[in-house]
């Protein structure tokens with residue numbers, strides 16, 4: 001099977017969540033012996049369709065433009081058995097790069113009118129177009145964010161049963177952070193690749209694993225808002241934020257709890273059983289504690305009955321330490337915060353919350 005995998009994200013492959021999901025899908029396809037070519041569409045010169053209909057009249061089947069679409073992409077598209085249309089969700093649908101590509105496939109149609117499926121008007125195909133799989137990723141956490149895209153691609157590709165599968169991954173920006181879930185998502189995406197090549201479809205169970213919820217809205221919004229506020233305050237883009245390995249700065253005890261819980265490294269904490277408490281003073285006052293129990297963590301508001309370690313600190317001091325703006329040891333020496341209980345737990349903090 002010849003597969004053409006088109007990625008329309010403008011981001012570099014290592015930053016793109018479309019590429020992340022597509023890589024796993026393609027790995028599965030290759031395991032099932034498909035011949036797969038991946039194309040990053042934004043690196044290609046694809047001019048807009050100018051609506052001249054030259055491809056329907058003067059040079060039937062041939063576009064007037066001379067660019068990467070006519071020279072390379074259209075021939076590969078026509079030659080493929082299956083095309084994966086992988087796109088980030090932009091304003092609830094495919095992005096402009098993918099739309100430009102799709103518009104430029106007009107030469108595959110003839111200008112005439114016919115009724116297809118007995119119901120609606122269509123143009124006949126000059127040549128059978130390849131089967132389609134649609135893969136998309138979105139920032140928002142609900143699967144329903146893809147409803148409009150799904151409706152569009154079903155209308156566009158589905159009419160001839162050309163649309164073999166739709167793969168949608170919400171909360172895609174959060175996915176790499178949720179280590180407890182993302183491996184299952186990636187494994188299922190690979191499985192989907194194998195299934196598509198061997199059976200021409202994706203089993204409902206596999207799709208359910210790919211699209212499984214990975215984060216509740218409250219955690220998503222708490223951490224997401226802290227992330228964007230930090231980017232704005234520091235004047236950095238998400239790309240720089242990631243490159244500098246920055247951390248979102250909590251601005252409340254609730255967001256501190258959510259962020260520390262997410263930063264917990266299960267592997268590093270697999271042998272630890274302890275209760276870590278924070279008593280905050282200053283602009284934000286209050287307490288919270290974390291129950292670490294052999295690889296699991298639970299964040300709880302308020303004080304614990306018998307904590308193993310208590311850190312008493314002005315809120316902003318600890319946030320400076322947590323975001324790398326201040327040195328924890330130096331602040332300790334300068335008595336900017338106080339510690340009671342098991343100091344070894346404090347020493348292991350970087351590792352325990354380094355995920």
Ligand SMILES: Cc1cc2nc3c(=O)[nH]c(=O)nc-3n(C[C@H](O)[C@H](O)[C@H](O)COP(=O)(O)O)c2cc1C
Pocket residue numbers: 009010011015016017018019087088089090091092093137138139140141145172173
């Ligand atoms: C212009 C633009 C529009 C977007 N529109 C939506 C949207 O409608 N819904 C959504 O959930 N995410 C939206 N997003 C977020 C992207 O879908 C999300 O960041 C995705 O992971 C990007 O994929 P990529 O990393 O492969 O580029 C939008 C992002 C941009 C830049």
